[in-house]
Amino acid sequence: MAQTPELSKPTKWKGIAEIAGISLMADTVDNWSQIQTFKAKPDDLLICTYPKSGTTWIQEIVDMIEHNGDVEKCQRALIQHRHPFIEWARPPQPSGVDKANEMPAPRTLKTHLPTQLLPPSFWTSNCKFIYVARNAKDCMVSYYHFYRMSQVLPDPGTWDEFFEIFINGKVNWGSWFDHVRGWWEIRDRQQILFLFYEDMKRVSKLLLRDHWQGSCLRNVSDRDVWKNRVNVKTRFHSPQCYLHPQDPKHEIQKVMQFMGKNLDETVLDKIVQETSFEKMKENPMTNRSTVPKSILDQSISPFMRKGTVGDWKNHFTVAQNERFDEIYKQKMEGTSINFCMEL
Ligand SMILES: Nc1ncnc2c1ncn2[C@@H]1O[C@H](COP(=O)(O)O)[C@@H](OP(=O)(O)O)[C@H]1O
Numbered sequence: 640m641a642q643t644p645e646l647s648k649p650t651k652w653k654g655i656a657e658i659a660g661i662s663l664m665a666d667t668v669d670n671w672s673q674i675q676t677f678k679a680k681p682d683d684l685l686i687c688t689y690p691k692s693g694t695t696w697i698q699e700i701v702d703m704i705e706h707n708g709d710v711e712k713c714q715r716a717l718i719q720h721r722h723p724f725i726e727w728a729r730p731p732q733p734s735g736v737d738k739a740n741e742m743p744a745p746r747t748l749k750t751h752l753p754t755q756l757l758p759p760s761f762w763t764s765n766c767k768f769i770y771v772a773r774n775a776k777d778c779m780v781s782y783y784h785f786y787r788m789s790q791v792l793p794d795p796g797t798w799d800e801f802f803e804i805f806i807n808g809k810v811n812w813g814s815w816f817d818h819v820r821g822w823w824e825i826r827d828r829q830q831i832l833f834l835f836y837e838d839m840k841r842v843s844k845l846l847l848r849d850h851w852q853g854s855c856l857r858n859v860s861d862r863d864v865w866k867n868r869v870n871v872k873t874r875f876h877s878p879q880c881y882l883h884p885q886d887p888k889h890e891i892q893k894v895m896q897f898m899g900k901n902l903d904e905t906v907l908d909k910i911v912q913e914t915s916f917e918k919m920k921e922n923p924m925t926n927r928s929t930v931p932k933s934i935l936d937q938s939i940s941p942f943m944r945k946g947t948v949g950d951w952k953n954h955f956t957v958a959q960n961e962r963f964d965e966i967y968k969q970k971m972e973g974t975s976i977n978f979c980m981e982l
Pocket residue numbers: 688689690691692693694695696777780781782784840914915916917919942943944945946947950
């Protein structure tokens with residue numbers, strides 16, 4: 640069994656610390672009591688993700704919905720300043736909790752915390768959560784490039800080294816497997832809208848999803864579906880088997896309904912366009928271009944890097960892929976969650 644390589648540390652760097660075995664920025668850990676005693680409100684909306692799962696994307700979508708598709712209003716501030724990041728701390732700047740406390744209700748907040756580390760008041764205040772999950776392989780690739788460009792994170796080493804670090808959960812915010820499992824398991828016990836990056840990305844396809852098996856059976860064309868609706872159902876002999884359209888607009892509509900908003904089709908179409916990868920990559924309010932190079936060096940890798948599904952195929956070796964699939968099977972055993980790894 641390969642050893643987990645040690646991450647080498649940048650100079651002038653405060654470091655990484657742990658809470659209950661989960662790596663976090665040391666400043667976050669130093670501020671832990673303020674974070675844990677944070678008082679959520681019933682009308683809070685909390686955006687929850689494992690890092691690199693499309694946080695910025697869902698933030699922009701939520702903000703656009705909240706502001707009825709008004710682009711100018713969404714340009715009021717950098718995306719990282721619009722929604723307080725609950726566990727963020729970087730003294731002497733105000734912490735995420737400080738910023739949330741100053742924010743008028745109704746608040747939209749953000750976290751990467753796994754369920755077991757979330758401030759308890761979120762569970763008791765009956766607020767709403769939007770969780771976006773991204774398939775582990777693309778998430779790992781995106782996190783690797785983020786570690787490379789970040790000047791405040793340890794050096795990720797080579798891809799092969801980072802692969803070991805990621806599967807062992809020794810990255811910030813811990814194990815992808817535990818994070819996703821944790822949020823998936825509680826999705827029906829709280830007001831949680833559980834979304835998939837891949838569903839938000841998929842364009843103009845209808846997906847046949849069997850919820851009993853929890854598996855994507857195959858993609859079918861729109862024409863296929865409407866023509867063969869009954870046949871398809873009959874063929875799979877499963878009452879749970881149904882045809883489910885998924886594309887950015889459909890997912891945005893789900894978010895809109897969850898937020899209790901009602902926007903007309905033209906506004907929804909505008910939100911789809913404005914939150915596309917291409918638009919957000921060019922938008923200085925979302926692309927992190929104003930973050931100093933001493934923190935994020937985008938000449939190494941852009942923050943808005945590729946925004947695709949399946950880039951893992953350009954990074955994983957065949958052996959790594961086989962090993963990963965085996966580990967995935969073990970770690971995700973017994974859960975009904977299912978990811979699409981390519982579109
Ligand atoms: N509008 C959009 N559409 C698709 N992907 C987007 C997107 N905005 C950001 N992303 C992608 O989401 C990832 C960053 O996630 P987060 O915001 O959680 O840090 C990056 O993935 P890649 O590195 O694979 O390109 C980024 O390119």
